[in-house]
Amino acid sequence: MGLNCDGGGKIEKRLSTLSVGESGVVARIEGDGSLKRRILDMGLVPGTLVRIERKAPLNDPVSIWFRGYELSLRVEEANAVLLRPAGCAGCAGGCK
Amino acid sequence: MAFTVALTGNPNTGKTSLFNALTGSSQHVGNWPGVTVERKEGRFRSPEGDVTVVDLPGIYSLGAASLDEQIAANYLLRSRPDLAIVVADASNLERSLYLAVQMLETGIPLVLALNMMDTTAEKGIVIDREKLSALLGVPVVPTVARNREGIDDLKGQVLAELRETTFPPASFSLPYGERLTPLLDEMEAFLRGKGEIISGLPLRTAAVKFTEGDPDILAAAEKAGLREGLESILAVAGKEAEESIGYDLQTAVIERRWGFVSGVTAEAVQRDLSLKARLSISDKIDRVVTSRSLGLPIFFLLTWGMFRFTYALGDPLVELLEQLFERLGERAGELLAGAGLPDILASFLQDGIIGGVGSVVVFFPHIFLLFTFMAILEDSGYMARGAFVMDRLMHMMGLHGKSFIPMLMGFGCTVPAMMGTRILERPRDRMITLLVLPFMSCSARLPVFVLFSGVFFGSWAGSAVFSLYVLGIVVAILSAKLLGSTLFKGESSQLVMELPPYHLPSPGMVLRHAWERGFLFLKKAGTFILFAVIVVWALASFPWGVEYGSSGSLIGQIGQAVAPLFAPAGFGFWQAGVALFFGFLAKEVVLGTLGALLGAGEAGLAGGLAALFTPLSAYAFLVMTLLYVPCAAAVAAFKRETNSWKWTFFMIGYTTAVAYLGAVLVYQGGRLLGLG
Structure with missing residues (x-):
């Protein structure tokens, strides 16, 4: 099940749990160190609209579409990215 | 006056094309101090003086999260070039600007090159250059580097900025918001x-x-x-x-920086901002090549094709070169002997120098072909897809999705395979791949396997050869796992990889890249290989007067000294030790050496072998041949790729230890099972 506006659009889900075609808005990146820095530097900052573009034949890695380009992440990396539903009332374009 | 200009930009923005267009053929390739990352430098002349262009690694950020970023940041912050050119992909400006903004923050004067301008129209992108220039406070020059368009403008703008900075540097201040x-x-x-x-x-x-x-x-x-x-x-x-x-x-800081970049992009770029606004052709290709059913088969087919073509086209050329050098050596030997030169000198020139140079040059065709194919895969954008579909499998083995290609090439020849590890960006992934590559059975080992198997295993010969290939793969995987969880435990493996839009590779770039790689190998690894060949020649020839490589030669004496060491593996006679030693030149030489030492030549080898080996000790010997230190050329390639003697010696020690252990285990295990 994807992201929806239940709970006022505040319920966060891990990027790795979404299916192809679903989208969401980045809420935060977990962890620290070079992986978090890298993810942020690639433009996955809070408020960014992301769509799951495709999954590799073995379901890992996943590929996402945002800011006009496509990025692939291992599932374990995508676990660090928490998303909120996009376009819910009260937080259009992402809740901050 | 002489100036230094740094060239930076995201990967896949045509930075290399731009560097080539700027500097032409006046390039110098070296390494960044202490690391394996290549450092390219070139220059162009101007009325004001020479301008040296330093090509920094392709990066997304100056955040020092990867080695490439550390190198770039360190150079920019500590060597402070007179100016930096940031290459931006005009059709994906936002991400390029994130790097440009960080460059601005360093206070180094900047010129922004909007590259790949020819692709914007088809993507419905219109860039207001004046507005962009005003918002960032830097000159903006449109270019199409692969067609050399806009290069003169770019040079002119760079020179103008070097002469007199029109945009005061260090005046840029990014608004980080009221809370920061x-x-x-x-x-x-x-x-x-x-x-x-x-x-x-x-x-x-x-x-x-x-x-x-x-x-x-x-x-x-x-x-x-x-x-x-x-x-x-x-x-x-x-x-x-x-x-x-x-x-x-x-x-918070990075979010604000992206916020600023999004703002600038929104003001200066007009495009369809909806999520679906992407080049549909790339998407259509990806629907096939990354699909659940076809993704892996297509990848295997492509890499297998690459493997086949590299060796199918390369082998005849290699043979030709080998014959050429052999004939050249013989002719020179005769000529020198005829001219009354001492035997020792003639032999040195024939077997040492000419043989040595020959053994370096023969690698050129395979390296050239492999890098031609790899450049096509990389340049077209497919390489990232290959890594995408393969990553899960390779990651389970402790490797990276892109490791697959060098590993596969390893079945042909370890040398180009080692050079192929350049596609791996993270030092950890590269080092582990390099360290396990020698276990992939290269084609030079095959004749040894085939001959021994034919003599000792009868109708099981095919299975015996196959089992050795499988053993090599298993040892490589176990080693990757072992190294990843011990020596490289602290460093994580990362994917986080862009899937760039497909585009047609430019033939000029591809050939230039392949030529450069081949040439650099000859130049850098050649000296080492030549040296190794001469050392082996000397050991086999001295004391002068003994028969080449016989029991009386230095190498024969060494062979006798180390023979007891090999006894637990079942081949504790000096000929085996000497053959393995000569195998360091090239693994197929193991056969030729045994032939010569058993006094039968390669043809009558079968009988001689049967007298020395049992089937069990023969298999142990093959395991040794498979796993022990790769040939001199592979060691030279390893040294060149790691830029470290420490790691080179580690590799030599590790492979030899694994091989010895493997051979002993096979022999002793076999004896326990009553096979001896």
């Missing part, structure tokens, strides 16, 4: 009283980088004795900011 600004103000004020963290780096930028936890700046602040002071500010004002923003300071 007071914190940054306070840190900047603190630094103003105390001094710079890195000389020349604007204090504001130092404060920003400290706040986002840049490891390089943290270390430099520590050294300057400023870390404690800055941290105490963060502990109070930083905490407050964090609480009001709702997430940590690193996220």
Whole structure:
């Protein structure tokens, strides 16, 4: 099940749990160190609209579409990215 | 006057094309100090003086999160070039600008090259260059580097900026928002009283980088004795900011930077902003090549084709070169002997020098072909897809998706395979791949396997050869796992990889790249290989007068000395030791040596072998041949790729230890099972 506006659009889900075609808005990146820095530097900052573009034949890695380009992440990396539903009332374009 | 200009940009923005267009053929390739990353430098002339262009690694950020980023950041902050060119992909401006903005913050004068301008129209993108220039405060030059368009304009703009900076540098200040600004103000004020963290780096930028936890700046602040002071500010004002923003300071700083970049992009670029606004042709290709059913088969087919073509086209050329050098050596030998030169000199020239040069040159065709195919895969954008579909499998083995290609090439020849590890960006992934590559059975080992198997295993010969290939793969996987969880435990493997839109590779770039790789191998690895060949020649020839490589020669004596060591593996006779030693030149030489030592030549070898080996000790010997130190050329390639003698000796020791252990295990295990 994807992201929806239940709970006022505040319920966060891990990027790795979404299916192809679903989208969401980045809420935060977990962890620290070079992986978090890298993810942020690639433009996955809070408020960014992301769509799951495709999954590799073995379901890992996943590929996402945002800011006009496509990025692939291992599932374990995508676990660090928490998303909120996009376009819910009260937080259009992402809740901050 | 001489100037230094740094060239930076994201990967896949045509930075290499631009570098080639700027500097032509006046390029020099070296390594960044202490690391394996290649450093390219070139120059162009101008009425004002020579301009040296330093090509920095392709990066997305100056955040020092990867080795490439550390190199680029370190060079920009500490060597402070006179100017930097940022290459941006005009059709994906936003991400390029994120790097450009960080470059601006360093206070180095900047020129922004909007490359690949020819692709914007088809994507419905219109860029207002004047507005972009005004918003960022830097000159903006449109280019199409692969067609050499806009290069003269770019040079002109660079020279104009070098002559007289029209845009005052260090005046750029990114708005970090009302919640971060007071914190940054306070840190900047603190630094103003105390001094710079890195000389020349604007204090504001130092404060920003400290706040986002840049490891390089943290270390430099520590050294300057400023870390404690800055941290105490963060502990109070930083905490407050964090609480009001709702997430940590690193996220906050980077979020604001992206916010600024999005703002600039929105003002200067007109395009369809909806999520679906992407080049449909790339998407259509990806629907096939990354699909669940076809993704892996297509990848295997492509890499297998690449393998086949590299060796199918390369082998005849190699044979031709081999014959050429052999004939050249013989002719020279006769000529010199005829001219009354001492035998020793003639032999040195024939077997040492000409044989040595020949053994270097023969690698050129395979390296050239492999890099032609790899450049096509990389340049077209497919390489990233290959890594995408393969990553899961390779990651389970402790490797990276892109490791598959060098591993496969290893079945042909270890040398180009090792050079192929360049497609891996992270040092950890590269090093592990390099260390396990020697276990993939290269084609030079096959004749040894085939001959021995034919003699000893009868109708099981095919299975015996196959089992050796499988053993090599298993040892490689186990080693990758072992190394990943011991020596490289601290360093994580990362994917986080862009899937760039497909585009047609430019033939000029591809050939130039392949030629460069082949040429560099000859130049850098050649000396080492030549040296190794001469050493082996000397050991086999001295004391002068003995038969080449016989029991009386130095190598024969060494063979006798080490023979007892091989007894537990079942081949404790000196001929085996000597054959393995000569195998260091090239593994197929093991056969020729045994033939010569058993006095039968390669043809009558079968009978001689049967007298020395049992089937069990023969298999142990093959396991040794498979796994022990790769040939001199592979060692030279390894040294060149790692730029480290320490790792080179580790590899030699590791492979030899594994091989010895394997051979002993096979022999002793076999005896326990009653096979001896």
